Amino acid sequence: MDSAGLLETYLDFDSDEINHISEEHTSEYHNRSNSEVEFDSAHQAADRHPGTPFRSWLPSAPLGDSSLATVTDFHSPHHPRSPGPFFNISQTRHSHIVFLLSICREKIPNFILPSRHALTRYLTSFWETFHPQMPFIHLPTTSFQELSLEEILGYSSMGAQYRFEHRVAERLFYAGQALVLDKIGNIESESTTRTLHLQRPMNCGLPSIERSITRSISSSIPAADHGQDCSKAELSRQNALVSILRSSLALMAYSAWESPGLVQESTRLRNVVIECLGRLGMREANSSPNSDTWADWARAECCRRAQLVAYCFVHTLGLAYNHPPAVMASNILLRLPCASAEWGCATEKEWKVRHSMSIPQMSYKEALSLLLRNRRDSSEMPVLTSLGSYMILHGLIQQIDLLRELSELKVEGSSVNGYEEIEDALRKWTSIWQAIPESTLDPRNEDGLVSFTSSALLGLAYVRLHLNTGPHRRLETRNPELIAHSLSHLATLGRDPALIPALLYAVHALSIPVRLGVDFVARSQALSWSIRHALASFECAVFLAKWLASIQQTESCEPLSENEIRMLHWVRRIIHEYRTSVDVEEYGNYYVSSIATSVDQLDCSQLGIETLLIWSRFFQHNVQWPFINVMGFGLEAYARKFQENGDEI
Structure with missing residues (x-):
């Protein structure tokens, strides 16, 4: 084979995986067992292609002009070959996805499925980054074939974002969203038709409001005389809703922090999530928690977690964009x-x-x-x-x-x-x-990611007891100047002993990235520092700066308390630690000139500016989410206003 032929084969190494399966082969594939498909797929691939260049084990170079066919199937002798992790997309799994895609091709006619290698890295990223923070899928009892196409696309979209493949992430998002909206529309139509059919004979004498209530109840509770068939139907209905909920959750988690256009799409998905939560009821099913098999227990636990995680994420969107509560605790x-x-x-x-x-x-x-x-x-x-x-x-x-x-x-x-x-x-x-036991403040500890996130939200909770930043952030605009202008209209923060707990957590939040290294954490630990950390830190930054401004305004006539003196000391030490390691040249004129001044000589207004600039740098250097970068530029603009207006901000 000449070099041109080798190049063509390399570029087209899995083109057959991308093209859709013909109808006659689709039905044949669907009716065969996984083992049969896997066996035939492997042999057909060997017959038609000279292997793949993407191997997971170091190959041995052939002698002389020996055939490269001997290289294709080598794998590690130290790790016996197995089906691989749940998120490893084999040829068989990729063919399964292609089959699912062929069924709904008219919904997404222009969508091109990524290669199995691309899907593997996307799903790997999803399960190694996003999912450990909010675990709602039980991998040991979940079969890959149980995942719907919209779930696969949703998880892959989030994973592609974590791999910095933004164009692919957006393409996967729109394909997954189209399927989700179609599925929820079908469920709503079927529910309406079934409810009207069941209720028409018995509701003819009821007032309209009572009919509405009766229909709502009957659509969520199966009739008792249907027996086991009804239970199976209800379980199938629940599984379908959970699948849509999980798909929507992943798609919403991606789109909510992207461009304004995608943020609007996340609002549509938020409505789907709320609809699913309403239909699932956010209540326990009528089954004994101690009599389940492992599979039954896992299914119930996954359903429970999916609903609770969705509630938390919808609430996170409310914190970010000042939405009213959609689901009451x-x-x-x-x-x-x-x-x-x-x-x-x-x-x-x-x-x-x-x-x-x-x-x-x-x-x-x-x-x-x-x-x-x-x-x-x-x-x-x-x-x-x-x-x-x-x-x-x-x-x-x-x-x-x-x-x-x-x-x-x-x-x-x-x-x-x-x-x-x-x-x-x-x-x-x-x-x-x-x-x-799992609680930790180390963002590098994989077992403590959830507790680390919780510690950030605790600071936000204390801050919100005293400062309502919600209507004054305008983060949805993605405009730093508008964000800064809106923040400058926040109410003045007074001095009160009740503020000390909130100040403690605001200062503590600032100390963590400074202790670990601001640039290091921002650039290499972005997977651990989630959007929720950024939202909480943003509010802590504004709160601390406003408190420092209030000290500047009143310390001449009101002596500092012991706790206030301690807080100021801690702030100065954090700023000193930061100054000794930061590359000052990357800053503007203000910081280059002010850093010559000893930290102990800075007044409280200047301390406030410096704390804002630390958070600003941290957010601007985040490599994962542009949304966090916007928050950083917003704080930088707010710091400039702070500098211009002194202690009046």
Whole structure:
């Protein structure tokens, strides 16, 4: 074979994987077992192609002009060949995806499926980066063939973003979104038709409102006389909704932080997520938690986690873009997720041992209520897992925002006592977090990613007790000047001993990247520092700067308290640590000139500017999400306003 032929084969090494399967071969493929397809696929590939250049083991060079065919199937002798991890897309799995695509080709006619190697790296990124932070798919009991096409595309879209393949990520997103919107539309149509058919004979004498309620109830509860068939139908319906929910969640997690156009698309997906949560009910199914098989238990746990993770993400969108609450925490009747040790069991035997010793988690609503009760009895404290504590914290933040709404409306009894109860709940939550074995503040610890994220949200919760930044960020505009202008209209922050806990966490948040190295964390640890960290840190940065401005305004007439002196000392030490390592030349004129001044000689207004610039640099150097870069430029513009207006900002 000449060089041109080799080049053509190399470039077209898996072109047959991209082209759709003909109808006659599609039906034949669908009716055969996986083993038959895998056997034939392997032999057909060997007959038609001289192998693939993408190998996972170092090949041996052939002697002389020996055939390269001897190289194609080598693999590591130290690691026996196996089907590979869940996210490894083999030829058989890729053919399965092509088959799924052929069924709905009219929905996405121009979509070109990436190669199996590309899909492997996208799905690998999804399961190694996004999913560990919010685990809702149980890999040991999930078959790849169980995933819907929209799930595969959604997860791949998020994974492509983590691999910095933005064009492919967007293409995968739009394909997945088209399928999701089509699926949810079909479910709504089928539900309406079925409900009207079942209810028409018995509702003729009911008022319209009662008919509406009856239809709503009947659409979510199967008729009792259908017996086992009805149970199977209900399980199938639940599985379909969970699949759409998981797909929408992944697609929304990608699009919500992209360009303004994609943010608008994320709003459509948010509505799909809310629709799925409403249909699933956010309540436990009528099955005993202790009598399930491993597969049944895993299915129920995945359904539970998918709903809770979706609730948390919808709430995160609300924090970012100032949306009103779409799902109220008080309506969540699901149990909290199981412990990570039980979730992580790799075999049924291992799971049975763990499961026999586990205690079912209490419901979300019950755990939240226990924290909000004005009691300090430790015996009534909920026992939470790392993921469960993160989810409960979202509920506490929602309560803070609702309480502020009531306070602004001057609702009686909604001010001081309510804030004290929530602050007490946050203290109890912190004690629970400290007792969880996985809890850590090391972003490099894979076992502590969820607890690390929770620590960031705790700071946001304390800040929101005293400063309502929500309407004043304008992050949806992606315009740094508008963001800075809006922040400058925030209310002045007074001096109050009640601010000390929020200041403690705001200063602590600043200390972590400085201790680890701002540029190092921003550029190489972006996978651990999620959007939620950025949102929380953004609010902490603004809060700390405004407090420093209030000190500048009042310290001449109001002596500093012991705690305020300590806070200022900590801020100066953090800035000093940062100055000793930062490359000053990359900064503007302000920083180059001011760094010559000793940290101890800086007034509080200057300290505020420097803290904003530290966070600004950290956000601007993030390599994962452009949204975080915009936050950095917004803080830089806000720091300039701070400099221009002095202590008036």
